[in-house]
Amino acid sequence: MREVKIGAKYRHFKGMEVEVLMIAKDSEDLKELVIYKHDNEIWVRPLEEFLSEVDNNKYPDVKQRYRFEELGGVLDEK
Numbered sequence: 001m002r003e004v005k006i007g008a009k010y011r012h013f014k015g016m017e018v019e020v021l022m023i024a025k026d027s028e029d030l031k032e033l034v035i036y037k038h039d040n041e042i043w044v045r046p047l048e049e050f051l052s053e054v055d056n057n058k059y060p061d062v063k064q065r066y067r068f069e070e071l072g073g074v075l076d077e078k
Helices: none
Strands: 009-012 017-025 032-038 041-046 068-070
Touching: 017 041
Parallel strands: none
Antiparallel strands: 009 017, 009 068, 017 032, 032 041
């Protein structure tokens, strides 16, 4: 099973690179959320969605298998 690595950088299937900051839990339903940084803004997405495969019916030209794929290393601060 795939897992998210804290501090690792990932590429979104649309091309942007992000850095995973931490995994959090939603206080209402305890679902895990990925907290990540992109362009000096903080974003959150459900872990299940972060790890999901690209919907090739909706995005037939995308070659990347997963919504986010690990690039390795840590993003440089801009």
